[in-house]
Amino acid sequence: xxxxxxxxxxxxxxxxxxxxxxxxxxxxxxxxxxxxxxxxxxxxxxxxxxxxxxxxxxxxxxxxxxxxxxxxxxxxxxxxxxxxxxxxxxxxxxxxxxxxxxxxxxxxxxxxxxxxxxxxxxxxxxxxxxxxxxxxxxxxxxxxxxxxxxxxxxxxxxxxxxxxxxxxxxxxxxxxxxxxxxxxxxxxxxxxxxxxxxxxxxxxxxxxxxxxxxxxxxxxxxxxxxxxxxxxxxxxxxxxxxxxxxxxx
Amino acid sequence: xxxxxxxxxxxxxxxxxxxxxxxxxxxxxxxxxxxxxxxxxxxxxxxxxxxxxxxxxxxxxxxxxxxxxxxxxxxxxxxxxxxxxxxxxxxxxxxxxxxxxxxxxxxxxxxxxxxxxxxxxxxxxxxxxxxxxxxxxxxxxxxxxxxxxxxxxxxxxxxxxxxxxxxxxxxxxxxxxxxxxxxxxxxxxxxxxxxxxxxxxxxxxxxxxxxxxxxxxxxxxxxxxxx
Numbered sequence: 001x002x003x004x005x006x007x008x009x010x011x012x013x014x015x016x017x018x019x020x021x022x023x024x025x026x027x028x029x030x031x032x033x034x035x036x037x038x039x040x041x042x043x044x045x046x047x048x049x050x051x052x053x054x055x056x057x058x059x060x061x062x063x064x065x066x067x068x069x070x071x072x073x074x075x076x077x078x079x080x081x082x083x084x085x086x087x088x089x090x091x092x093x094x095x096x097x098x099x100x101x102x103x104x105x106x107x108x109x110x111x112x113x114x115x116x117x118x119x120x121x122x123x124x125x126x127x128x129x130x131x132x133x134x135x136x137x138x139x140x141x142x143x144x145x146x147x148x149x150x151x152x153x154x155x156x157x158x159x160x161x162x163x164x165x166x167x168x169x170x171x172x173x174x175x176x177x178x179x180x181x182x183x184x185x186x187x188x189x190x191x192x193x194x195x196x197x198x199x200x201x202x203x204x205x206x207x208x209x210x211x212x213x214x215x216x217x218x219x220x221x222x223x224x225x226x227x228x229x230x231x232x233x234x235x236x237x238x239x240x241x242x243x244x245x246x247x248x249x
Numbered sequence: 250x251x252x253x254x255x256x257x258x259x260x261x262x263x264x265x266x267x268x269x270x271x272x273x274x275x276x277x278x279x280x281x282x283x284x285x286x287x288x289x290x291x292x293x294x295x296x297x298x299x300x301x302x303x304x305x306x307x308x309x310x311x312x313x314x315x316x317x318x319x320x321x322x323x324x325x326x327x328x329x330x331x332x333x334x335x336x337x338x339x340x341x342x343x344x345x346x347x348x349x350x351x352x353x354x355x356x357x358x359x360x361x362x363x364x365x366x367x368x369x370x371x372x373x374x375x376x377x378x379x380x381x382x383x384x385x386x387x388x389x390x391x392x393x394x395x396x397x398x399x400x401x402x403x404x405x406x407x408x409x410x411x412x413x414x415x416x417x418x419x420x421x422x423x424x425x426x427x428x429x430x431x432x433x434x435x436x437x438x439x440x441x442x443x444x445x446x447x448x449x450x451x452x453x454x455x456x457x458x459x460x461x462x463x464x465x466x467x468x469x470x471x472x473x474x475x476x
């Protein structure tokens with residue numbers, strides 16, 4: 001299980017995340033919601049050490065995966081990111097690689113690829129990302145020939161190909177139409193049968209539809225977290241209620 | 250004020266207006282039991298058409314709010330409960346029609362002890378207080394309404410037994426007493442509807458269902474006491 005314990009994240013000594021403790025249960029989708037600038041993406045990125053090379057960034061507290069601190073000096077960031085995959089707001093396929101090569105890029109970088117294994121992994125990952133039927137006859141084409149929604153699912157397939165334990169998704173549907181969004185949400189629903197999904201979203205209805213648990217952040221602090229159904233029908237904190245009902249601020 | 254708040258206030262005002270109509274129907278139904286005037290039943294029926302129109306309009310409005318505004322938290326509870334309160338009020342209107350149309354059939358009076366009037370007034374009070382709780386967001390008042398249902402049930406049971414006794418004693422009153430049995434059943438159902446409204450008010454205010462408390466280990470199960 002991925003977990004944050006007393007995590008504080010500073011940029012140039014300004015705290016953006018303040019003493020947040022939050023667990024992301026296995027085989028559950030956890031949504032992180034909150035207004036712009038509340039630190040949702042910052043917290044998500046800390047979960048696979050994306051701030052590691054940011055000048056002035058400092059992460060204190062502990063982010064653990066199955067009880068082990070992912071910031072420990074012995075943890076290899078590249079190997080860590082195989083276990084904790086990430087999908088970004090804007091689909092970012094490698095434009096000079098084919099669709100097939102995009103999917104298996106992680107496996108190749110890890111030196112895990114006999115040709116047969118890569119083929120099998122690509123088919124499985126594209127199938128998991130609900131993209132196989134749409135691209136199986138054009139695997140050698142450029143990913144830039146795909147629609148935005150297909151490109152996003154390709155990025156998800158690329159993350160799934162290395163068989164992660166956790167998938168972090170930073171507003172993965174913000175640039176997608178409702179049909180593509182529905183496919184990604186359906187995908188999240190199926191993925192939670194075997195891994196943890198953490199999604200940052202501005203779309204309240206997406207959080208309500210697609211997640212099992214919801215965490216509400218405000219100004220870098222965790223205000224409330226719990227079962228999504230409870231958060232959306234009967235939040236316990238007035239601030240959560242005000243945010244969900246649009247009466248914030 | 251947000252546009253959505255204006256919508257929610259509009260919904261609350263419309264439900265309050267519908268409830269005022271229901272209370273007017275109740276008043277006339279009480280009157281129908283006292284005065285054998287066929288015109289009262291016609292008036293109540295006319296009011297019921299307005300209730301039906303309210304129901305259609307507010308059903309549509311609630312669905313529209315759910316579809317277009319995607320409310321959450323207390324707003325969601327308010328709209329969802331409104332969708333349940335509106336048909337309760339509409340059913341109160343139907344019961345009033347049933348009572349009022351028997352107005353000319355229950356005279357001369359069979360019951361002379363004022364118990365029928367008391368049943369009507371207590372029921373009216375429950376409806377009125379349930380709607381006050383809705384408007385003023387008063388959980389204690391909603392709970393008082395739910396408790397009041399027990400005394401209405403007792404009053405109903407007492408009148409029922411008395412009517413049976415009277416019918417046995419005087420077969421000449423069977424027609425009128427038979428109609429009265431249906432009348433008191435309608436009053437008792439209106440009290441149930443007020444209870445349901447009060448339960449919805451508690452759900453809006455406290456985010457927990459007040460229905461069927463025995464399922465939460467509180468109070469007796471149906472058949473063992475109050476359900």
